[in-house]
Amino acid sequence: MRVPWKLVGLAGLAGVAATGVVVARKRRAQHDYEPDELRERLHRRLADVSAHRAEAAVGPATVAYTETFENQAPPKPPR
Numbered sequence: 001m002r003v004p005w006k007l008v009g010l011a012g013l014a015g016v017a018a019t020g021v022v023v024a025r026k027r028r029a030q031h032d033y034e035p036d037e038l039r040e041r042l043h044r045r046l047a048d049v050s051a052h053r054a055e056a057a058v059g060p061a062t063v064a065y066t067e068t069f070e071n072q073a074p075p076k077p078p079r
Contacts, residue, residue: 039077
């Protein structure tokens with residue numbers, strides 16, 4: 001049985017090209033934001049998650065624990 005090396009090579013090239021497209025799209029999505037804008041979005045998402053957890057908490061101890069960390073200032077970025 002002969003191995004169709006041309007087809008194996010073409011399949012390999014197609015796989016490499018597809019992987020490159022996926023990586024390029026991910027990198028493009030990451031670089032669309034300025035650092036300050038990205039930091040603001042992440043802090044907003046964290047606040048949303050914290051608020052959702054506080055609403056879903058079952059008991060005063062969990063709510064008090066969550067409120068303690070919500071009142072803290074966000075950490076300063078490294079210089």
